[in-house]
Amino acid sequence: MNADIAAAGFVVAVLFAPNERFYPEVQAAEQRAQEYGNWLFEPGIDCTVPAMVEDAVAGLDALDDTVPAGAAGVEAALGGVVTAAIVVLRTKNAALKALDSSADSVNSVVWAAGKATYLPVLNAAMDRATGIESMLAGKQAALAQAKKEAEEGKVAKAKKEAEQRKAALERQAEEREEEQKGNERETETEVKKTPGDGALEKKGKPKNGGFPGYNGPRCYGNGGTDWEFCWPESE
Structure with a gap:
């Protein structure tokens, strides 16, 4: 009778020494219940x-091992499905491990009986989730650094262009100043070479007096x- 109940998944095998006559039979029935997922071992029943x-x-x-290329996709993944999955996983994992010292004798026994199977599944899931989280965080940091460098590059380029424009204006000013000085020097030279304004030449005719x-x-x-020439005024 006890073995039948255990095989249906309604109970778990518990040894009360020295009464162990039927324990192996009930334990074997419990093992069959685990294999078939009966009742206490039924994944479709929420409390199991x-x-x-x-x-x-x-x-x-729902997690994707492919890291999004853009910042928006990375932020959405980190702030959405990845974080949510990790929170649920950690919460459920903690609740399951708490069964090691829980007053829930039935689930504690079920957990103890299947822990060797369940723990690797939970640990592998946690490793995958945290691995994806780490990749996303690394991508987020890389994108942030690239954005920072791009902005710094724009600032540096704008500064360089401003310096080049300033230097060009200074060169143009120097060239204009030098050109002006050159024009002034040419004017001074022409004034020195000019014998006169020719005004007096027009006031009289040169007379050689026979010489x-x-x-x-x-x-x-x-x-x-x-x-x-300094001809006297004609009378």
């Missing part, structure tokens, strides 16, 4: 240990370097 294990890892089915080569009186200035 198998259901808690399945709930713990269920969120991982070949004589073309009229001259007035000298600037230490004798400049001269001009």
